[in-house]
Amino acid sequence: MNSGNTPLQSRPEDPGVPPTDKGKMALAAVLLLIPIVVLLWVPHYAKVEPTLLGFPFFFWYQFLWVFICSALTWTAYKLTLSARGKTTHKVGGDR
Amino acid sequence: MTPQLTVMAAETDGINGVALSVLIALFALVTVAGFMATRFMRADSMESLEEWGLGGRKFGTWITWFLLGGDLYTAYTFVAVPAAMFATGAVAGFFAVPYTIVLYPIIFIFMARLWSVSHRHGYVTTADFVRGRYDDRGLSLAVAVTGFVATMPYIALQLVGIQAVLEVAGLGGGDNIVQKDAPLFIAFALLAAYTYSSGLRAPAVIAFVKDILIYLVIIVAIVYLPGQVGGWDAIFGAAEDKMAATNEATGGPTGSFIPGAGQGWAYATLALGSALALFMYPHSITASLSSNSRNTIRRNAAILPAYSFVLGLLALLGWVAIAAGTQPIGLDGEPNAQLVIPQLFEDMFPAWFAGVAFAAIAIGALVPAAIMSIAAANTFSRNIYKEWLKKDATPAQEAKVSKLMSLLVKAFALIFVLTLDKQNAINFQLLGGIWMLQTFPVIVFSLFTRWFHRYGLLVGWAVGMVYGTVGAYNVKNPVTGKAFGGSLDNIPGIGEMGYIAMTAFVINVAVATVLTVALRAANVSNGRDETIPFDYFADADDPRVQKDLVEHSSHEMPYGDPDDIAGNAPAR
Numbered sequence: 001m002n003s004g005n006t007p008l009q010s011r012p013e014d015p016g017v018p019p020t021d022k023g024k025m026a027l028a029a030v031l032l033l034i035p036i037v038v039l040l041w042v043p044h045y046a047k048v049e050p051t052l053l054g055f056p057f058f059f060w061y062q063f064l065w066v067f068i069c070s071a072l073t074w075t076a077y078k079l080t081l082s083a084r085g086k087t088t089h090k091v092g093g094d095r
Numbered sequence: 096m097t098p099q100l101t102v103m104a105a106e107t108d109g110i111n112g113v114a115l116s117v118l119i120a121l122f123a124l125v126t127v128a129g130f131m132a133t134r135f136m137r138a139d140s141m142e143s144l145e146e147w148g149l150g151g152r153k154f155g156t157w158i159t160w161f162l163l164g165g166d167l168y169t170a171y172t173f174v175a176v177p178a179a180m181f182a183t184g185a186v187a188g189f190f191a192v193p194y195t196i197v198l199y200p201i202i203f204i205f206m207a208r209l210w211s212v213s214h215r216h217g218y219v220t221t222a223d224f225v226r227g228r229y230d231d232r233g234l235s236l237a238v239a240v241t242g243f244v245a246t247m248p249y250i251a252l253q254l255v256g257i258q259a260v261l262e263v264a265g266l267g268g269g270d271n272i273v274q275k276d277a278p279l280f281i282a283f284a285l286l287a288a289y290t291y292s293s294g295l296r297a298p299a300v301i302a303f304v305k306d307i308l309i310y311l312v313i314i315v316a317i318v319y320l321p322g323q324v325g326g327w328d329a330i331f332g333a334a335e336d337k338m339a340a341t342n343e344a345t346g347g348p349t350g351s352f353i354p355g356a357g358q359g360w361a362y363a364t365l366a367l368g369s370a371l372a373l374f375m376y377p378h379s380i381t382a383s384l385s386s387n388s389r390n391t392i393r394r395n396a397a398i399l400p401a402y403s404f405v406l407g408l409l410a411l412l413g414w415v416a417i418a419a420g421t422q423p424i425g426l427d428g429e430p431n432a433q434l435v436i437p438q439l440f441e442d443m444f445p446a447w448f449a450g451v452a453f454a455a456i457a458i459g460a461l462v463p464a465a466i467m468s469i470a471a472a473n474t475f476s477r478n479i480y481k482e483w484l485k486k487d488a489t490p491a492q493e494a495k496v497s498k499l500m501s502l503l504v505k506a507f508a509l510i511f512v513l514t515l516d517k518q519n520a521i522n523f524q525l526l527g528g529i530w531m532l533q534t535f536p537v538i539v540f541s542l543f544t545r546w547f548h549r550y551g552l553l554v555g556w557a558v559g560m561v562y563g564t565v566g567a568y569n570v571k572n573p574v575t576g577k578a579f580g581g582s583l584d585n586i587p588g589i590g591e592m593g594y595i596a597m598t599a600f601v602i603n604v605a606v607a608t609v610l611t612v613a614l615r616a617a618n619v620s621n622g623r624d625e626t627i628p629f630d631y632f633a634d635a636d637d638p639r640v641q642k643d644l645v646e647h648s649s650h651e652m653p654y655g656d657p658d659d660i661a662g663n664a665p666a667r
Binding site for chain 2: 029033036041043047053063067070074080084
């Protein structure tokens with residue numbers, strides 16, 4: 001038993017972590033971060049004009065992001081599915 | 096405000112017989128039908144019951160989505176957010192929209208890992224996971240206690256919602272303290288009876304009927320009401336006028352129409368802090384772990400944001416009420432913003448439909464409150480009672496403690512309502528968020544890395560808790576002068592107002608990081624990790640995950656307790 005200070009990655013076999021396409025995972029992370037960054041950067045949308053169907057910009061713009069966020073998250077979901085290969089973990093290979 | 100509307104509001108003072116009758120009838124019908132259905136099917140065939148109760152797993156994504164959505168609409172959505180919009184505007188209320196949008200990318204990132212490791216090791220609570228990850232009882236206790244305490248104000252918010260409905264329907268009133276708060280005590284009694292009689296599981300029938308009622312009311316309200324008060328132009332115009340008017344108590348403007356210069360910090364930190372905190376609550380974790388595969392969570396994260404759209408429209412009902420001239424006057428004759436949505440429904444709809452809406456709001460607050468108190472009680476009996484107080488507790492003793500605790504957590508919620516300012520119910524949820532967020536580093540950081548040292552995380556948590564509690568205590572209500580009057584405070588170093596939870600969180604992480612560097616340099620043991628890297632990627636095809644899913648898939652709930660005795664799951 002190690003003292004617990006050794007990071008897990010240094011274990012010899014790294015048991016069962018599925019092979020991962022790092023580029024796709026990074027892209028998925030960016031897609032997920034976009035709505036967070038945009039919606040937290042409030043000054044760029046805290047304004048009244050242009051209005052849409054009586055809604056000030058501030059309001060319809062956030063409603064719009066509901067759908068953009070949904071689309072980005074769905075894309076990220078598809079990306080993570082294709083980025084991970086089959087696990088090498090063997091049944092019964094537990095400690 | 097038109098004179099006609101004032102007359103309408105005045106006429107509806109006192110008991111609204113029709114609305115109250117519809118409310119009571121629907122309420123009784125839903126509850127009785129729910130329990131009857133459960134009993135009937137149990138006597139008939141246990142197998143069919145299980146099949147029915149587990150239907151959620153066989154339902155397609157869209158029906159699951161429909162059912163999940165019904166659970167997202169609580170008194171927070173129906174009462175607290177529109178009331179905040181009505182009283183002080185966009186910064187206080189509309190932040191709930193970005194909050195519920197950014198929520199889903201955030202849970203997408205970490206929840207799948209938590210799902211996998213929990214099902215590999217039979218963890219039922221986050222405190223279980225922390226204990227397994229560091230073999231540290233102290234850190235695990237910190238997480239359990241926080242979950243238990245932070246759930247109380249969230250339940251308090253649901254009680255305020257039920258109370259608001261009963262008060263507008265005309266129950267309560269009078270001078271002595273019992274009569275004055277009668278709707279609140281009725282709400283509490285209902286909740287206690289409801290949780291107690293349903294044992295440790297709420298029948299799925301009730302959830303289904305509740306969801307249909309809620310959707311019906313939402314659709315009618317957002318389609319019909321705006322046209323009745325002159326359209327969205329008139330609504331936004333009325334809101335802009337009210338928010339710009341001077342508040343006599345503070346001397347400043349009443350509220351914010353859209354966040355002004357410097358208010359962006361408050362808006363953004365409220366949204367981010369609430370989003371990070373929500374899935375730390377015990378009841379949210381239970382719900383997430385109940386899904387049938389790690390990818391279900393991610394798939395649902397992509398379609399759940401659609402609820403944020405409806406939440407935004409419900410928030411704007413607070414401004415519809417401004418345009419309609421709604422006067423939310425309590426039975427004590429004082430204005431109370433929390434009553435604004437029930438009052439709006441009573442003014443604008445025929446009495447029978449107002450009754451339907453009241454029932455939807457009341458049941459929509461009751462079911463989540465019951466689920467929250469059960470989840471908090473389970474955390475207590477599992478991670479506090481059995482772990483610290485009585486290691487050799489018998490299953491019967493644990494069940495007793497769990498039932499007692501679910502009652503106690505509600506009693507504390509009642510104390511929150513009675514002692515804090517219930518005019519600003521959204522603040523209850525924000526207060527819970529301040530505490531809950533401080534467990535985020537312990538739980539989520541640990542899902543990805545063991546770089547952080549367990550003692551660093553523990554001290555960081557403690558500092559964050561103290562800073563957050565003291566900070567919230569020092570916010571005084573501008574009118575009444577009571578403590579815990581809000582959740583915004585000056586952000587040190589930035590000089591703008593921000594959500595105290597986020598400031599406390601940053602301090603928490605900074606302390607944990609500095610201490611981790613020091614403790615690692617001193618080579619202090621970081622505990623034993625019982626998890627392996629594969630644990631964080633396992634899916635429903637893994638035999639150990641399958642075994643765990645099967646053990647938990649008994650009875651009505653997809654993630655129910657195998658023997659219905661809370662907190663006695665065998666250690667693995």
